Amino acid sequence: MSKHHVTTKINGDETEFLCETDETLLDVLRNQLGLTGTKEGCSTGDCGACSVTVDGRLVCSCLMLGVEANGKSIGTIEGMAKGEKLHPLQEKFLSHAALQCGICTPGFLVAAKALLDKNPDPSETEVRYWLAGNLCRCTGYDKIVRAVMDAAAEMRGA
Amino acid sequence: MRYEAPATVDQAVALLSAAGPDGRVMAGGTDLLVQVRTDVLDPGVIIDIKGIAELRQITEEAGAFRVGAAVTGAELKEHPKLKSVWPGVVEAANLIGSTQVQGRATMGGNLCNGSPAADSVPALIAAGAKAVIAGPKGRREVAVEDVMLAPRKLSIGRDEIITAFVLPARPARSSDAYLRFIPRTEMDIAVVGCGVSLTLGADGTCTAARLALGAVAEKPLLVTAAQDVLVGKRIDEAVLDKLGAAASAACRPIDDKRGTKEFRVKIAAVLARRVAQIALERAEGKQ
Ligand SMILES: Cc1cc2nc3c(=O)[nH]c(=O)nc-3n(C[C@H](O)[C@H](O)[C@H](O)COP(=O)(O)OP(=O)(O)OC[C@H]3O[C@@H](n4cnc5c(N)ncnc54)[C@H](O)[C@@H]3O)c2cc1C
Ligand code: FES
Ligand code: FES
Numbered sequence: 001m002s003k004h005h006v007t008t009k010i011n012g013d014e015t016e017f018l019c020e021t022d023e024t025l026l027d028v029l030r031n032q033l034g035l036t037g038t039k040e041g042c043s044t045g046d047c048g049a050c051s052v053t054v055d056g057r058l059v060c061s062c063l064m065l066g067v068e069a070n071g072k073s074i075g076t077i078e079g080m081a082k083g084e085k086l087h088p089l090q091e092k093f094l095s096h097a098a099l100q101c102g103i104c105t106p107g108f109l110v111a112a113k114a115l116l117d118k119n120p121d122p123s124e125t126e127v128r129y130w131l132a133g134n135l136c137r138c139t140g141y142d143k144i145v146r147a148v149m150d151a152a153a154e155m156r157g158a
Numbered sequence: 159m160r161y162e163a164p165a166t167v168d169q170a171v172a173l174l175s176a177a178g179p180d181g182r183v184m185a186g187g188t189d190l191l192v193q194v195r196t197d198v199l200d201p202g203v204i205i206d207i208k209g210i211a212e213l214r215q216i217t218e219e220a221g222a223f224r225v226g227a228a229v230t231g232a233e234l235k236e237h238p239k240l241k242s243v244w245p246g247v248v249e250a251a252n253l254i255g256s257t258q259v260q261g262r263a264t265m266g267g268n269l270c271n272g273s274p275a276a277d278s279v280p281a282l283i284a285a286g287a288k289a290v291i292a293g294p295k296g297r298r299e300v301a302v303e304d305v306m307l308a309p310r311k312l313s314i315g316r317d318e319i320i321t322a323f324v325l326p327a328r329p330a331r332s333s334d335a336y337l338r339f340i341p342r343t344e345m346d347i348a349v350v351g352c353g354v355s356l357t358l359g360a361d362g363t364c365t366a367a368r369l370a371l372g373a374v375a376e377k378p379l380l381v382t383a384a385q386d387v388l389v390g391k392r393i394d395e396a397v398l399d400k401l402g403a404a405a406s407a408a409c410r411p412i413d414d415k416r417g418t419k420e421f422r423v424k425i426a427a428v429l430a431r432r433v434a435q436i437a438l439e440r441a442e443g444k445q
Contacts, residue, residue: 059262064187130257133258
């Protein structure tokens with residue numbers, strides 16, 4: 001069976017890759033493209049560690065085939081900082097100590113950014129529901145929620 | 159495993175017919191890919207229907223809505239009008255999984271995965287929705303309650319696909335609602351789910367009603383007795399008690415790790431009352 005030739009945009013850059021049908025977008029990002037910031041937790045859609053955006057829409061990259069990326073625009077954690085300059089969400093995760101082991105962090109950041117792109121002024125309840133598909137075994141979530149609220153306030157210029 | 163992305167319904171049906179039992183439709187893939195990853199399924203051909211333009215649209219025609227089978231939960235919620243006409247259907251579909259799952263999951267996949275606990279299905283049944291089915295012999299419409307037969311068993315053929323759901327035109331003072339019971343607030347499978355759709359006359363009596371339950375039988379159930387309890391009445395406490403009793407009486411659940419039979423029968427009554435009350439308030443709010 002010949003491989004699929006996929007042309008896509010990742011964090012704004014034109015990218016091409018070859019993949020088998022049964023390779024997920026997560027497999028392709030990590031194993032072929034070296035974009036290992038996107039993490040694999042469960043592989044079954046439950047933990048959110050593999051969160052990416054596809055044409056602006058937040059999805060689990062473990063539940064999408066690599067071949068489906070053809071013609072789409074993918075956003076991963078690697079596209080979040082601008083060079084050395086961290087995104088306000090990344091800054092706030094550090095200053096609020098919103099991470100311990102860090103395996104869940106890229107997924108939370110990508111998911112939180114997708115929320116703030118849509119809704120710059122979410123309530124705490126909205127943040128908690130939006131992030132319900134991102135699991136963290138270390139922090140107890142509170143510091144993550146506070147970091148997101150604080151980043152949102154800063155980005156609004158409040 | 160082959161991957162096909164047809165551009166039309168006819169191509170999809172032809173690919174599916176040619177693939178035989180080896181072919182699988184994929185919409186959002188949130189059930190299918192989990193099954194492939196965990197080796198429950200090993201399809202020879204995956205036929206991705208998200209590239210079919212007709213399946214990606216929500217259209218309104220003389221008050222009826224046609225929701226394409228590849229429309230995701232996230233897109234349903236963003237539609238400017240659907241949520242005000244069919245709040246119950248939209249809230250049920252939006253209970254499926256996380257934000258990430260919502261970005262991909264469809265109501266067609268929810269129904270065709272064949273789980274008795276699928277959240278959007280009782281809401282669609284209560285709404286009186288029809289599934290539009292395309293196959294080698296053309297298109298037909300089937301009431302949603304007649305699509306699923308038992309866990310993982312459907313009445314539609316292997317070479318057929320659901321192309322859309324049709325939600326009928328609504329008289330004034332109509333609304334719907336859906337609730338499920340789960341032990342947590344998010345990300346869980348319904349222990350019981352309940353959808354109610356109803357219409358009120360000018361004097362406030364109920365003129366039409368449908369109630370459906372999920373996770374209390376081998377498939378989601380339309381509770382026809384509920385219609386007899388509600389229609390022609392003003393919905394007061396006594397009527398709600400009878401409605402709860404009718405919902406409980408329709409249950410034929412199993413015991414499993416999520417809940418016992420007794421618990422499910424009891425919760426069906428509690429949910430039926432609450433959901434009917436929410437639908438009632440919503441319908442009263444529409445003049
Ligand atoms: C983390 C997680 C949480 C979840 N939570 C919930 C929940 O709370 N409630 C709930 O009900 N479900 C839940 N699900 C299950 C799943 O997301 C839903 O059932 C979803 O609606 C499936 O839709 P899909 O488009 O992804 O289906 P797919 O995976 O694409 O397809 C599912 C099945 O239906 C068939 N199919 C799909 N579309 C069609 C069509 N148009 N015509 C014919 N056959 C078709 C496929 O061949 C496959 O067998 C969850 C899943 C995950 C991974
Ligand atoms: S790895 Fe994708 S959700 Fe857990
Ligand atoms: S920081 Fe360890 S899982 Fe979240």
